[in-house]
Amino acid sequence: MPVLSSAAFRRAALGATGAAVAGIGYATLIERNAFVLRETTLPVLQPGSSSLRVLHISDLHMTPGQKLKQAWVRELEGLEPDLVINTGDNLAHQRAVPAVVQALSGLLSRPGLFVFGSNDYFAPVPKNPFKYFNKNHKRVYGDPLPWQDLRAAFAERGWHDLTHVRRDVEVGGIKIATGGVDDPHLRRDRYETIAGAPNPLAELSIGLTHSPEPRVLDRFATDGYDLVLAGHTHGGQLCVPGFGALVTNCGIDRSRVKGASRWGAHTRLHVSAGLGTSPWAPYRFCCRPEATLLTLVAAPPQRPAADSGHGVSTSEAVAR
Template sequence: MSSRFPSPARIARGAAVAVGSAAALGLTTFLYANQVELRAFRLKRVTLPVLEPGTLARAGRGDSGNPLRILHVSDFHMLPKHKRKQRWVAALDALNPDLVINTGDNLSSDKAVPNVLAALGPLLNRPGAFVFGTNDYFAPRPVNPLKYLSGKKRKPSRVELPWRGMRAAFIERGWQDATHARLEFVAGGVKIAMAGVDDPHHELDDYSLIAGAPNPDADLAIGLSHSPEPHVLDAFAEDGYNLVMSGHTHGGQVCLPFDRAIVTNCGIDRSRASGLSRWTEKTWLHVSNGLGTSPYAPVRLFCRPSATLIEVTERV
């Protein structure tokens, strides 16, 4: 009489097949996330209707069909070997942006400053502004990749990176440091008021240094913060800024299909992990999902690295 239950040998063979299949799937997913998606750079385009009617004509840009073009880049996490990324970023100059915004985490190596400058190359000849993130100041360190998915804050290393030289190079080429500064300038004929804070994810921010409403004569008021932490976003909104621009989240980095973030690695909700959203009725938030990752977690899944061209138009 035969047993109704599989034999131990058959159970063992089935378990081995299941483990092998899971291992093969895991390896395939890692190779895709590391070798394909990590290098599949894309340009996003969004439209932001915040300017007063008539602004573009007064700026000499014709009617509302000729928007102000802002290129937002962030989170390069650059290594010298990232040649493809450097070429791709440099080619963004062909978009002819009126303003370039860099929201930090440019470096992953003390030798990568020349590579960041090579990537930004021609873009440094255009009006630009920046704030830094913690990974501009301190080198990355090995971490358990699963800790990223836990949403817990990771402590930076204390190995200092050559951020001062990079900052000096940016400024020498004409970009402005918005860190704890209030700036006013013209880009593409549009009057810009801008202010920024140092990285709030690691409590480097001091909003009191820039507090107060932007110049009411400005056509567009922009706040910059590497990490989109709610207390900073609320402060910019209360002061009347039209747009706050951030990076840091990597869009979730390892996502569910259709860029659905599992974690944000900061205080905002997952629906705002990348892209354009309203923070308040009058203040918009744009979060770049960035162009790199930590060298110790070199994967992206359902979250291709990107830069964004924001086309600022007039309100209807």
């Protein structure tokens, strides 16, 4: 086997170091700010129903100085969704509430539902990234965040807090039964407070949770919810081409780390890859920050007994 000369070894080492630095620079400076709008069609409505446009936003992890993100989120108002759903982790700074409210200002005038995540309650803290490979690692919490102020601002504009609440709403002429839980990542979920089948008179049922933990998804599916929305995973945040996400930071498998899938025989699951990152881990690779416009359409009159995920179509479009 040929042996590299010291000069060749230095060149190889410098090349590898340069590639690593370039990759870190791209992930930190470019991709984490390369916001994208994902568009997905889900056949979950009753036959004959008109379509419904739902904007799913999650994991803003906002700090006051993130002007580019704030401007991009403000442009989402131009999509004119029928319903906005926010699945938490809006904050990453003690003074971020005004930035979040201003960024969402146009969308707050539309019907909206929300639940909170761990980083609405507690500020992010530095942590060893390898801990994400251990699902049972010890949780370390930062200083409390002003989630009550954010909740008040959302509620004042008409959005409904679904934390351990069931609520029937009517959007676009469609009656929707909804229910949500507090963040399972912090083990604050109390599904028993909303347990039971959704209102049978509703034409659609939607469940909300921040972290898509299987124990909670199983309960929504058993109760017969048509659609469950979640965030938290950041789509893996660091992904490998041809392999995908390395970790999910929760109990679901890597194949469901972002986008639409089935959970059980009837329930559709949509996991948002989110729009932000922790300030202590400000990078994304092969996993652009996203919001999702879900177009809900009528399901076929007869569904096959087994469905491996057909009927879900997804495309991406960079927002203006």
